[in-house]
Amino acid sequence: MKYMVLILLLSINTAVLAQKNEIVKEKWHWGNPVKQDTTAGYVQVIKVDNILYISGAVSTAVTPEGITQVYLALERSLKSFGAGFQNVVKENLYTTDIEAMKKYNDSRKAFYKKDFPAATWIQVERLYMSDAKLEVELVAHLPKY
Structure with missing residues (x-):
């Protein structure tokens, strides 16, 4: 009987722990003390x-x-967690002028130093900021310790 109670308690504990399977998020937002933009x-x-x-x-x-301005901002974002472009594994680029982006691609490539990530480039009609013509987002991996 003791073992049945112990097994029941262990299974309840396991179920409760499984339901509390929360992820830990660390945030950085341009030096903002709340570490996020609450307006947007x-x-x-x-x-x-x-x-x-x-x-x-x-x-x-x-x-x-x-x-260059975009990639310098991305570099600052990467550095907020001690990373650099060598850590980037995925790049998504959105622009209102894909032909201009292709023409000036060397400005982008210089940041990767010939170690390019997987990338998707998409021409869009408009970005969130009405006067924006280019937006780039990244996914980067840090070494596991």
């Missing part, structure tokens, strides 16, 4: 386990300068 409702970087999910950085111009 997003965070710039969320770290779950060893993965960084980086919200889009934007530019109002698809030019070498505008592209």
